[in-house]
Amino acid sequence: xxxxxxxxxxxxxxxxxxxxxxxxxxxxxxxxxxxxxxxxxxxxxxxxxxxxxxxxxxxxxxxxxxxxxxxxxxxxxxxxxxxxxxxxxxxxxxxxxxxxxxxxxxxxxxxxxxxxxxxxxxxxxxxxxxxxxxxxxxxxxxxxxxxxxxxxxxxxxxxxxxxxxxxxxxxxxxxxxxxxxxxxxxxxxxxxxxxxxxxxxxxxxxxxxxxxxxxxxxxxxxxxxxxxxxxxxxxxxxxxxxxxxxxxxxxxxxxxxxxxxxxxxxxxxxxxxxxxxxxxxxxxxxxxxxxxxxxxxxxxxxxxxxxxxxxxxxxxxxxxxxxxxxxxxxxxxxxxxxxxxxxxxxxxxxxxxxxxxxxxxxxxxxxxxxxxxxxxxxxxxx
Amino acid sequence: xxxxxxxxxxxxxxxxxxxxxxxxxxxxxxxxxxxxxxxxxxxxxxxxxxxxxxxxxxxxxxxxxxxxxxxxxxxxxxxxxxxxxxxxxxxxxxxxxxxxxxxxxxxxxxxxxxxxxxxxxxxxxxxxxxxxxxxxxxxxxxxxxxxxxxxxxxxxxxxxxxxxxxxxxxxxxxxxxxxxxxxxxxxxxxxxxxxxxxxxxxxxxxxxxxxxxxxxxxxxxxxxxxxxxxxxxxxxxxxxxxxxxxxxxxxxx
Numbered sequence: 031x032x033x034x035x036x037x038x039x040x041x042x043x044x045x046x047x048x049x050x051x052x053x054x055x056x057x058x059x060x061x062x063x064x065x066x067x068x069x070x071x072x073x074x075x076x077x078x079x080x081x082x083x084x085x086x087x088x089x090x091x092x093x094x095x096x097x098x099x100x101x102x103x104x105x106x107x108x109x110x111x112x113x114x115x116x117x118x119x120x121x122x123x124x125x126x127x128x129x130x131x132x133x134x135x136x137x138x139x140x141x142x143x144x145x146x147x148x149x150x151x152x153x154x155x156x157x158x159x160x161x162x163x164x165x166x167x168x169x170x171x172x173x174x175x176x177x178x179x180x181x182x183x184x185x186x187x188x189x190x191x192x193x194x195x196x197x198x199x200x201x202x203x204x205x206x207x208x209x210x211x212x213x214x215x216x217x218x219x220x221x222x223x224x225x226x227x228x229x230x231x232x233x234x235x236x237x238x239x240x241x242x243x244x245x246x247x248x249x250x251x252x253x254x255x256x257x258x259x260x261x262x263x264x265x266x267x268x269x270x271x272x273x274x275x276x277x278x279x280x281x282x283x284x285x286x287x288x289x290x291x292x293x294x295x296x297x298x299x300x301x302x303x304x305x306x307x308x309x310x311x312x313x314x315x316x317x318x319x320x321x322x323x324x325x326x327x328x329x330x331x332x333x334x335x336x337x338x339x340x341x342x343x344x345x346x347x348x349x350x351x352x353x354x355x356x357x358x359x360x361x362x363x364x365x366x367x368x369x370x371x372x373x374x375x376x377x378x379x380x381x382x383x384x385x386x387x388x389x390x391x392x393x394x395x396x397x398x399x400x401x402x403x404x405x406x407x408x409x410x411x412x
Numbered sequence: 413x414x415x416x417x418x419x420x421x422x423x424x425x426x427x428x429x430x431x432x433x434x435x436x437x438x439x440x441x442x443x444x445x446x447x448x449x450x451x452x453x454x455x456x457x458x459x460x461x462x463x464x465x466x467x468x469x470x471x472x473x474x475x476x477x478x479x480x481x482x483x484x485x486x487x488x489x490x491x492x493x494x495x496x497x498x499x500x501x502x503x504x505x506x507x508x509x510x511x512x513x514x515x516x517x518x519x520x521x522x523x524x525x526x527x528x529x530x531x532x533x534x535x536x537x538x539x540x541x542x543x544x545x546x547x548x549x550x551x552x553x554x555x556x557x558x559x560x561x562x563x564x565x566x567x568x569x570x571x572x573x574x575x576x577x578x579x580x581x582x583x584x585x586x587x588x589x590x591x592x593x594x595x596x597x598x599x600x601x602x603x604x605x606x607x608x609x610x611x612x613x614x615x616x617x618x619x620x621x622x623x624x625x626x627x628x629x630x631x632x633x634x635x636x637x638x639x640x641x642x643x644x645x646x647x648x649x650x651x652x653x654x655x656x657x658x659x660x661x662x663x664x665x
Contacts, residue, residue, distance in 0.1 A: 264534035270512040270523050277510045277576075280471060281524050281583060282498035291531045337514075 045257045048340050049250050055082075056246030060239035076235065079242050080310055085350050086245040087307040090252045092330045092342035094299035099328070100336030101260050102292040103272030105190075108197030109300055110324035111204050112172035114314065116301025118208075119171055121221035121314040122155060123164030124232070128225050141223070142216045152214045161228060168305040169298040176297030177290065184286035184293075189275070198321050205319030220315025221308075232309050245306045249343070252299050256339055259295070268292055329372045335382025344383055421485045424449045424587055424617050430469060430479030431641075439465040440476065441641035447587070452613040454628045455621045456652070457638035458661055463621045464507065466638070467589050471504045472497040484586065499529070503580035507591045509572035513565035517556055517575060520564050521547050524579035546582060553611060554578035555604070570601035577608065587617045594627050606630035625653070637661075 041049075059074050059082060066073040074082075091113050098104040125140045134144040138151055157163040179200060183193055211217035224232045231237060259265055270278050271285045278285050308314045317323075326349075334345020349371070356364040379386050420426050425447040432440045440462045447453055455463050468474035469481060472494045481489040487500055498504075512520050525543045528534055551557040554574045559567065564575060573593055580588050590609065594602040606627055612618060613633075622628050628635060628649060635652045637645040645655040652658055 259535070262535050263537045264531065266515060266519055266523060267534055269514055273512045273514055274510045276506070277512065277579075278523075279494045280498050280504045280506075281579065282495050282529050284495045284529070287531050 042257065042261070045253065045339060048343070049253055052246050052250045052253065056243045056250070059246075060243050063242075064235060064239050076238065079238055081354065083238070083242040083245045083310045084307060085347050086242070086249050087303045087310070088327075088330065088350055089343040089346040090245075090249045090303035090306075091300050091327060092334065092346040093249070093252050093256055093339070094296040094303065095327055096331050096336050096339070096342040097256055097259070097296045097299070098289075098292050099331060100338065100342070101265065101272065102268045102289055103275075104289055104293060105194045105328070106197045106293070106296075107194045107321065107324050107328065108199075108201035109296070109327055110321075111201035111319055112176060112297040112300035113304035113307070113323075114201075114204070114208075114316075114318035115172045115175065116168045116304030117308040117314040117318060118215060118221070118304075119158075119164055119167040119301070120305035120308045121224075122158040122167075122215075123161060124224040124227060124309060125221050126155070126159040127227065128223065131225055132223070140216070140221070142211075142219065143214070146211060148214075155214065165305075168301050172297040172301035172304075173294050176294045180290040180293040184289045187286070198324065201319050201324055202321050205316050205321075208316035208319060216315070218316065220313055220317075222313040222315075224309060224312060227309050232312070238310070241306065241310050245310070248302055248306060252302075253339055253343075255295075255299070259292075260339070264288070264291075326368070329368060329375075331382075333371060333375050333379075333382055335384030335386075338382075338384045338388075341382050341384035348383065419446050420482055422449075423447060423482075424451070424484055425470065425619075426480065426482040427466075427470075428480045428482075430466075430476045430481060432465065432469060432474060432476045438641050440469065443479070443638075443642050445636065445643065447617060447619060450613075450617055452609070452618040452620070452631065452633045454631055454633055454635045454649075455619060455638060456623070456625075456628060456635060457644070460640075461638040462641040463638055464591060465641075467504060467591055467619075467621070470497075470589060471502060495529070498583065498585075501584075501586035502589065503583045503585035503587070504589045505573075505576050505580055505591055505593060507595065509569065509576050511564045511567075511572050511575050511579070513563070515564055516560070517551070517562055517564055517567070518547060518560045520575055521550050521578055521582045524582035526582075526584050543582075550578045550582045553581060554608065570597045570605075573597065573601075573605065574608065577612070581612065581616075585616065587619070588612065590618060590620045592621055592623065594622065594624050602627050603630065625649075 059079060062072050062074040063076065063079050068075070091109065094112075095106060095109045098106055128140065130137045132141040132144070134141055136144045139148060143151070158167070183196060188196065207213055208215050209218055215221065226232060227237065260268065267278065267283060267288055271283075271288050275285045278288075304318070330345040330349045331342040332345070333349055334343065335341025349368075352367070353364060356367055375382060381389070423446045425445070427443055427445040430440055430443045431438065443462070443466065445466070455466070457463050465474060469476050470489060472489060472492050476490060483489050483497075483500060483502065489497055492500070512523065515523070522543055525546055527543070528537055548557070551560055554577060556571065556574060556578060559571065564572065567575060577590065577593065593609070594605050597605060602624065609618060609620060609631060620631065634647065635649045636643055637652050637655070637658050639661045644661065645652045645658045
């Protein structure tokens with residue numbers, strides 16, 4: 031509905047180009063992977079499909095963070111938790127699909143439960159054999175956690191570095207909890223050995239291609255939703271809250287509600303990203319909750335350019351491509367490179383790659399549009 | 413007692429016996445203050461006299477430990493938060509100019525306009541044309557019409573002060589609380605601001621906190637001097653500035 035209203039107003043040209051690019055990737059990569067022979071120059075090998083699909087999930091995660099950090103000023107250092115929770119919800123579905131094909135051959139219980147001598151499925155594992163239920167949980171669990179967390183944090187007016195620290199504590203606490211075997215999520219090993227998704231093999235080339243396409247389409251949807259929110263009157267209020275929260279309050283707004291909405295929507299987007307990530311990498315374990323992951327995610331967004339829609343996508347792709355190359359070529363230097371990159375971006379490109387490009391290569395932006403409109407109004411009056 | 417109750421019902425803002433302390437320090441001490449409908453009042457006082465704390469109490473930022481704070485005869489302000497009080501019709505300008513730097517002047521005003529404040533209405537609200545007349549009006553009053561499409565971050569200090577006052581006007585409040593509007597302004601800007609506030613006072617009640625005596629003289633309104641959290645002296649500027657107690661607190665420090 032909101033997207034429809036937004037589309038009526040016309041898409042920003044840059045957003046339209048971004049969407050077209052993402053959607054063409056969604057078509058091209060799977061097609062080039064499945065239809066062209068490995069010797070063909072346009073063939074995309076299997077490992078590249080998996081790798082790029084993962085990057086697209088990261089891009090959606092970075093976009094979700096940007097919605098709260100770049101547009102609303104909430105620096106969450108725990109967004110990896112929402113990604114991991116979405117991933118676990120999907121992982122639980124995939125575990126249930128294994129059925130009796132597990133090592134222990136139990137018709138209902140996943141291997142790790144049999145190993146722990148559990149006799150029956152814990153209550154919170156019920157329903158996850160249904161895809162629709164798991165899909166619902168992929169957005170509901172991160173969304174509810176974000177809502178509850180944000181409700182208390184924003185209402186108590188916890189802001190700035192204190193908020194960042196408690197988001198970090200949140201993901202750390204979840205990591206410790208998920209490491210415990212008796213939590214019922216596979217402990218240290220997490221959930222893995224997936225077999226089927228929606229009745230087809232997770233390993234099949236066609237499934238992998240479809241998961242890639244789904245990742246790209248979901249990213250495009252994420253872009254559309256983010257653009258619709260930030261382009262609305264509410265989006266202007268989000269930026270106002272970011273710039274001068276007290277001012278909005280004395281104008282009669284309730285910034286805690288603005289933040290709560292943004293935080294919850296963002297957590298849901300992160301959950302979806304995690305859910306698409308898990309079947310592509312084949313495992314979800316508590317390591318995904320590690321605080322370092324959430325911090326790396328902040329680096330992607332900063333490098334690409336926060337407060338823009340394209341920036342976090344570019345940042346996630348560039349930094350992760352760099353990481354893949356570095357960890358292959360010079361593995362021991364990667365962390366130094368990442369740290370150096372963050373320092374360099376903060377010092378020399380505070381608006382990230384996208385910010386720097388738009389400064390040197392100005393296009394019609396919203397602000398200039400407003401100026402043009404205002405000039406026209408003034409001329410009319412004169 | 414009867415005089416007090418008529419004061420409450422006839423006044424726009426009524427403070428009686430208000431006290432608040434922070435860590436044992438009495439920032440406001442048994443303060444009583446009455447502002448009539450349509451009145452403009454200047455509040456002066458040395459640093460730490462409780463001027464800004466008084467505004468914090470009126471706007472719901474600080475809860476008083478004791479006392480009554482009544483707005484428009486019947487609204488007990490101590491029971492409401494900032495957003496509620498803003499919607500009742502009290503606008504507040506901060507000491508340091510606080511505008512939305514990454515929005516245009518126009519959008520700053522548009523966000524302040526009285527309109528929907530909830531999340532969902534704002535997501536679906538089509539703001540573009542509804543407030544056009546009001547925006548132009550406010551920009552004209554605050555002399556910012558030529559800067560309409562500029563980013564607020566590019567404005568001068570004085571222009572930001574005016575923009576913030578413009579945002580208050582767009583809110584269409586009954587009462588404007590203006591904290592040090594001319595701090596850091598040039599003489600010409602100060603004069604312009606005095607004119608602007610006198611224009612605004614035609615249609616609104618205004619409380620101005622200011623240190624600049626020249627500016628207070630130009631406002632030409634009743635003056636209240638605060639000291640150590642309560643009213644020290646009250647009346648015309650001549651009366652207050654010749655009050656020996658006022659002279660003492662200003663010079664004795």
